[in-house]
Amino acid sequence: MKRLLQIEFIKLWNNRSSKFLILSYFILLTSIALIAAIKFDIGPIEFHLADQGIFNFPYIWHFNTFVTAIFKLFLAIVIVSMMSNEYSNKTIKQNLIDGLSKKEFIASKFLTVLSFAGISTVFVFVVSMILGLIYSDYTELSIILSDLEFLLAFFVKLVAFFSFCLFLGILVKRSAFALGFLIIWAILEQIIFGILGWKFTSWDTANIIKDFFPLESMANLIKEPVTRLNAVQSVAKQVGETLELNYQVHWYEFLITLFWTALFVYWSYALLKKRDL
Numbered sequence: 001m002k003r004l005l006q007i008e009f010i011k012l013w014n015n016r017s018s019k020f021l022i023l024s025y026f027i028l029l030t031s032i033a034l035i036a037a038i039k040f041d042i043g044p045i046e047f048h049l050a051d052q053g054i055f056n057f058p059y060i061w062h063f064n065t066f067v068t069a070i071f072k073l074f075l076a077i078v079i080v081s082m083m084s085n086e087y088s089n090k091t092i093k094q095n096l097i098d099g100l101s102k103k104e105f106i107a108s109k110f111l112t113v114l115s116f117a118g119i120s121t122v123f124v125f126v127v128s129m130i131l132g133l134i135y136s137d138y139t140e141l142s143i144i145l146s147d148l149e150f151l152l153a154f155f156v157k158l159v160a161f162f163s164f165c166l167f168l169g170i171l172v173k174r175s176a177f178a179l180g181f182l183i184i185w186a187i188l189e190q191i192i193f194g195i196l197g198w199k200f201t202s203w204d205t206a207n208i209i210k211d212f213f214p215l216e217s218m219a220n221l222i223k224e225p226v227t228r229l230n231a232v233q234s235v236a237k238q239v240g241e242t243l244e245l246n247y248q249v250h251w252y253e254f255l256i257t258l259f260w261t262a263l264f265v266y267w268s269y270a271l272l273k274k275r276d277l
Contacts, residue, residue, distance in 0.1 A: 059229075069157060075158075079162050192210075
């Protein structure tokens with residue numbers, strides 16, 4: 001396992017564009033701390049974003065994992081490029097000639113996916129903990145440790161998304177086309193949902209079916225956190241609206257996402273096994 005990871009990280013670190021994207025990704029994860037510096041005056045009103053409760057425990061786990069998940073596209077580019085380079089530089093063929101089996105090759109790629117997701121999760125945990133201890137109104141241990149399931153959801157979400165990117169990289173072989181396919185797939189999920197609700201079933205049933213789509217199931221792990229803020233809830237009440245949404249992570253959402261992850265890894269291996277390299 002250690003040998004397989006070393007092979008992959010040597011390849012990535014010797015690639016200038018991959019190195020730039022990886023460093024940019026982790027710099028962006030850290031930049032979430034800059035949100036605390038957002039402060040401006042509207043007439044007599046002073047607005048400081050950190051004072052709005054976004055860094056309060058346990059809300060910070062929800063907010064930071066949702067926001068930082070947006071930056072996963074940087075590593076998605078790294079992963080599809082990683083596979084594209086294997087084909088264009090013929091390193092995949094050389095690895096197999098040198099004694100690496102196709103199963104070990106896929107295992108090395110999946111270990112890279114797990115490493116990226118794991119390091120990202122630890123990074124978000126550390127940044128969130130520091131911001132929370134500085135800005136949170138609540139620092140009791142029981143409150144700090146609440147809602148940590150969002151970190152697990154973040155990890156599973158990244159693993160699933162990167163596994164999908166790995167599969168696309170093997171399927172398409174060209175990074176630009178693989179990323180294009182990813183965008184098309186995201187649009188296609190919404191089109192299928194629209195057709196189902198419009199022509200074939202009720203919108204409620206269509207919504208249930210949509211939750212089983214790959215990208216939608218990943219998105220469902222961490223719902224948007226903005227409407228959970230007390231300030232937003234107060235504004236809603238003033239205009240006669242009640243926002244009673246379910247923000248929690250559910251076990252069946254984990255199962256659906258993990259199912260797609262296993263499927264993408266299996267399909268990646270099946271494609272590689274079938275192809276004559």
